[in-house]
Amino acid sequence: MSRTRQPQPRPRATSAMAHPSHDSPARAPRRSPAPPSDVTRKHFVDLSVVLTGFDDAELWGTGMVEPYLDWLRSVVGDQRTGDLLSAGQAAIDAAGGKPAVLERLVLMDILEDDTLGPLARNLVVLWYLGQWNQLPADWRDLHGASAIDQTCIISPEAYTQGLAWKAIHAHPTGAKMPGYGSWALPPVGAEGGA
């Protein structure tokens, strides 16, 4: 009526959006992978810092480093996880501490890579929303389809630790409540706000 323009394109029809389900897809019992090595854990955090824009202390503070690394290894296996983390380390080494260079390398070498790109995009969404998106059909045809590769919020904690809520200076709805009357205060960025 008043506008025909949209702020952004319509959401890409992920399976989650096209077929939302009230009973989240079966979160089948996960194979518990062997504990990751300290190096793997560090490499996972290093890559996650670049992918999320949050620093390592903020990421560790969510309590989700281990669960997300475990999830990734359970869904795509140690080899594919290793490939992704190695590519992350290579970009970090090549960037020589320059953030803009690092972001360009991660974009070109990881996000735009047919094999690693879907994994990296999924990690961004996982960190921001606690949601895993089922990998694209052509990716699964090429690299194997895991039974647990289903679109879902991977746990109640994953939802409450979603970084999107921090990015918008709010709290996850239905958790971490800020207290009676807090909503009357000026928000971050408003006149009189924090």
Place this chain on the structure above:
Amino acid sequence: MTLPQGSYDAVIIGAGPVGVTIAKTLTDQGKRVLLLEAGRASGLSYDGWLSYVDTYRSALVKEPNSPYPPNANAQSTYGQDILNLHKRVPILSGYQVEKGPLAFGSTYLRSLGGTSLHWLGTCPRMVPADFRMKSEYGVGVDWPLTYDELQDYYCKAEWMLGVSANKEEQEHFGIWFPDGYDYPMERIPPSYSDTVYAKGAARATVRLGDREYGMSVTSLAQARNSVPRAGYTPRGAVGAPHVGQRCEGNASCIPICPVQAKYSALRTLNEMDANFYTLVTQAVASRLLIGENGRISGVEFKRYESEGSTQYATYTATGTLYILAAHSVESAKLLLASGAANSSDQVGRNLMDHPFFLTWALNPTPVGAFRGPGQTSEIPSFRDGPFRSEFAAFRIDLGNWGWDIATFPPNSNVQIAASQNVFGRKMRQQLGDQIPRQLRVGYVMEQLPEPANRVTIDREFMDPIGCYRPVIHYNISDYTREGMVSANKISNALFRAMGIKDDDIFTHFTPDSPGYMTYRTREGEVVPLSFYGSGHHMGTHRMGVSRTDSVTDRHSRSWDHENLYVVGCGSMPTVGSANPTLTAVALGLMAADDMLTQLG
């Protein structure tokens, strides 16, 4: 397993807010009550409640029923079954069968406590003119009672539900309060965002027809705990009363308040004297038995073993009075299935909702989206006026949760950005820049009673334990569509007065929008529109002055069966723009007085 013990003074079907209000009133007077509830009782323990909260957190789509696990034997419709499916009516995938032409975009919940588990808690009174639409504006029908006659029951209902408001802010269009009366709790503090709207509204004017209108923002009455006034003690969570003594700002009222600072019927149930009632859950009423002289002689119900099994046993419960409080759709269904109370042919007809029309924009500066209850203030300025002979009235709700159901932030923003390879610092900055500035206004639109908008039953559509599924026929008339066109003009005037540029007004409707439809205005322009359901199913067993065109009298008592009452939002002959639970509870209290007279 609890089963009925002997005969009762009253058999109440449905443990939602109206059913338990009546149960509480009767048991307080020492009457023996049987409560039959189709759903499960998981909410009665606080651990059970927290399991709902976890289910909500893990749900991909956080729609109104998402915290409450599906139950094949007492089904509810889930949002995804009906959203955006208007193009494909009939819709058979959900519990409610949608025959169209538009999908009825609202859901309700069959569980102990009913839909009060997921309601928002908004409790405005109806305005006096809402009760006499035919005499005032020549549309709809008049009620068999007036605002003044409902006054005492409104006051009782507000104390029953625990409503927070300041009465001087609620005196719109002739709404009045008795001397010395006030709401049990002070108003919920308005959000920062409300203050931004208020500045704009004070400057905004809009021309509708040949009249110029202004508008103003005021706080909204809500059944949500705030600071109590003298004589009232806030009630916290059932099973954990120290929790939820104040609203804590979880910003998830729909679908669940984790701390139960928002009223639910579980609270009233918890306060009933256990010596005087029997509660039987997993008990689906399947037929009313009609005895001599047209009196109801029993209720046949099916008690299933679990939601995972279709095993059930059939029982009959008996009492002196029978009170049907199963939800406006379920109650109509049961009456139709029983061939009861329908000599007027009005059972199931006149189904109404408040179609929820949305507009949305970006404020120049952050307003703090996603903080506080879903809405804390409203613009009541269009709840009444001479325009109602031409088009629908509406309340204007000022949302506190960004664009919420218009675009589903922050999920949609993250998914879209990630699909475009946005990541890292840019993702964080992009979300932080846009979402805190999101404004979303909701217009709670009036609908008129129309006989073709109705609930029916059909042997083709049965549930696993042999009960009928509701079959819904629904459309929105030009009266309401014209109201939406006016609402959009008001929205643009408001946003512009707030200093928002046209490029930052994002309201748009496409064939992909939920509830998409078009409308040819009186000027001959064809405009797209869209609506969501408000979850306010009303009108399906309306009260009236005559047995020829209504199902019950003003006391909600059936014209056809003197010991049967049919209560709930289905009793309302017209709906104005007030969220209906408060009015339904007030009507239930009025009915309960009549029951006590009958019981002696």
